[in-house]
Amino acid sequence: MDICVLNPYFYPYFGGTEKVLFEVYRRLAKNNKITVVTSEVGSKPGKETIEGIDIIRLKTKQYALPYLPLPLAEMKGLNEAIEKTEADICHINNRFQYFRSTIKSIKLYRKKLVLTIHNSLPKGIDPITDFGGLVYDVFWGRSIMASADLITAVSKSALETTVPKRMHSKARVIFNGIDYRLFEPKPNNEKSEMIRRTLEFEDGIMLISNGRLIGQKGHEYAIRAIRELEKEGILANLLIIGRGPMEKKLKQLAAKLGIGNRVKIINGIAENELPYYYNAADIFVFPSLYEPAGMAM
Numbered sequence: 001m002d003i004c005v006l007n008p009y010f011y012p013y014f015g016g017t018e019k020v021l022f023e024v025y026r027r028l029a030k031n032n033k034i035t036v037v038t039s040e041v042g043s044k045p046g047k048e049t050i051e052g053i054d055i056i057r058l059k060t061k062q063y064a065l066p067y068l069p070l071p072l073a074e075m076k077g078l079n080e081a082i083e084k085t086e087a088d089i090c091h092i093n094n095r096f097q098y099f100r101s102t103i104k105s106i107k108l109y110r111k112k113l114v115l116t117i118h119n120s121l122p123k124g125i126d127p128i129t130d131f132g133g134l135v136y137d138v139f140w141g142r143s144i145m146a147s148a149d150l151i152t153a154v155s156k157s158a159l160e161t162t163v164p165k166r167m168h169s170k171a172r173v174i175f176n177g178i179d180y181r182l183f184e185p186k187p188n189n190e191k192s193e194m195i196r197r198t199l200e201f202e203d204g205i206m207l208i209s210n211g212r213l214i215g216q217k218g219h220e221y222a223i224r225a226i227r228e229l230e231k232e233g234i235l236a237n238l239l240i241i242g243r244g245p246m247e248k249k250l251k252q253l254a255a256k257l258g259i260g261n262r263v264k265i266i267n268g269i270a271e272n273e274l275p276y277y278y279n280a281a282d283i284f285v286f287p288s289l290y291e292p293a294g295m296a297m
Contacts, residue, residue, distance in 0.1 A: 003028070004087035004111070005036040008073040008097045010055060013042030014271060015070075015212065016295035017093055017118045020154075020176050026051040037081045039073045056081050064245070070212075073097060079105040087111055092148075093118055095141045103147050115144055116174075117153040120292040121162040125216050137162070158292040176293050182275050192279040199264060199280075204235030208281035210274070210296040211288065213244030213265070218287035220253060225287075227257040236262065238285075241277065243267040 003025075009015060011022040025034045029052030036053055039060035048055050058078060062071040082090065082105050089112045092098050096119070106113050122133040145151055145163060151171040153159035163171045186192065196206065207226075211217040219240055229236045240250070240263070247265055254263035269277060278284060286297045 001089065002033045002085070002087045003035070004082060004085045004090045005034060005093070006038075006082070006090060006098060006102075007036070007093040008039050008060075008075065009041055009070070010036050010038040010057075011042075011050060016176075019178075019271070019295060020118075021093060022053075023177070023179075025053055029053050035085050035087065037075075037078065037085070039075050041073065078102060082106060082111075083109055089114055091116065092144065095119075095144050096136065098144065099140070100143075103144060107147065112149045113147055114150045114152065115148040117151065117158045117162050118292065120155075120158040120290070122216075122290060123161065124290050129216070154293040176295060178295070182272070183278065184275075186275070186279045189276065189279050191276045195276055196280040199237075199239060201237035201239075201264075202235065202261060204237055204262070205282045206237045206239065206280065207283045207285050208239045208241070208278060209285045209287065210241040211286075211294075213240070213242045213246040213250060215246065216289050217242070218289050219246070219250055221287045222285050223250060223254050223257065223259070223263055225285075226254075226259050226262055230259065230262075238263045239277070239281065240265045241267065241269055241274070 005021060005025060007017060007021055009018050011018060025036070028034055034053045036055045038055065038057055040057045041060060041062065043057055045057050045059045058075040058081060060076070061074045063074065064071045079102055082102065090106045091114045093116050095115060103113070121137055122130050124130070142164060145167055149170070151163055151167060152174045153163065153171065154174070154176050156173050159171050159173055207222070209219060209222055211219070213219060222238055226236050226238050242265070250265060251260070254260045286294060288294055291297070
C-alpha cells in the first residue's frame with residue numbers, strides 16, 4: 001500500500017504526535033511505501049529517507065498565534081507535493097493545519113482520506129481556547145471529518161467529545177503506545193545518579209514533568225506546589241523537560257515565589273535519554289489540565 005502522511009512536524013522534531021507517527025510508520029514502511037509530506041521545522045527543506053520512510057520537507061513560514069499550542073506552519077507547495085505522490089491513502093494528523101484546497105487536492109486525485117484525532121475539542125483549558133476550538137471545528141474541522149473516509153481517535157473520549165455522532169459509524173479508536181521496556185525503574189543506575197548531580201539541586205526530593213510549555217500542561221501549578229511544600233517543611237525540586245512559549249513566564253514565576261533555585265527547565269533531551277532522567281527523579285508529575293491521551297503519562 002502507498003500512504004501519504006500529512007503532519008506539519010515530523011522526526012527529528014518530537015512532540016507526542018510526532019513520536020507516534022514515527023514509531024507507527026517506520027514499522028509500516030517495512031512492507032508499504034510511506035511518504036511523509038511535512039514542514040522543514042527541525043531539519044531543512046528537501047527529500048530524505050529515514051528507516052524506510054520517504055520524507056518531503058517543504059519550505060515553511062511559521063506564524064505564532066495567541067492560544068495555539070503550536071505555531072501555524074504555512075508549507076510552500078503542499079498541495080503539489082500531495083498530488084505528485086501515488087498514494088492510495090492520505091493520512092491527516094492535525095486538522096488545524098489543513099484547509100479546503102488541500103482536501104480538494106486529495107479528493108481530486110481520488111485518494112482515500114483518513115483523519116486521526118490527536119487533539120480533542122478543548123474543554124477546561126481557558127474560555128478563549130475552549131471557545132476558539134469549538135468555533136474552528138464548527139466552521140471547518142467538522143468539514144474535514146465529513147470529507148474523511150475513515151476517522152481514528154487516540155482515545156474513546158477524544159472520539160466522543162470531538163467527532164459528531166452522525167459520523168461515529170466511520171470512526172474508530174486506535175490507542176497510542178510506547179515501548180514500555182524503555183521506561184522501567186532502574187535502581188542505583190550510575191547514569192541517572194550522574195544526571196541528578198549535574199542538575200545541582202539542593203537537598204530534597206526531586207520531581208520531574210515532561211510536556212510542551214503551554215498553559216494547557218499546567219506547569220504553573222507544579223511550580224506553585226513546590227512553594228506550598230516548602231511552607232510545610234518539605235523541600236522539593238522540580239525539573240521540567242519541554243520547550244514552548246511559556247518558558248520565560250514559568251521561570252519568572254519560580255523566581256517570584258523565591259524558589260528559582262529549585263525549579264529548572266531543560267529541553268532537547270533525546271528519547272533514549274528520557275528514562276535516565278525519569279529514574280533520576282523520585283516522583284513523576286503530570287499537572288495537565290486536559291489531555292486526549294497524554295504520551296508523557
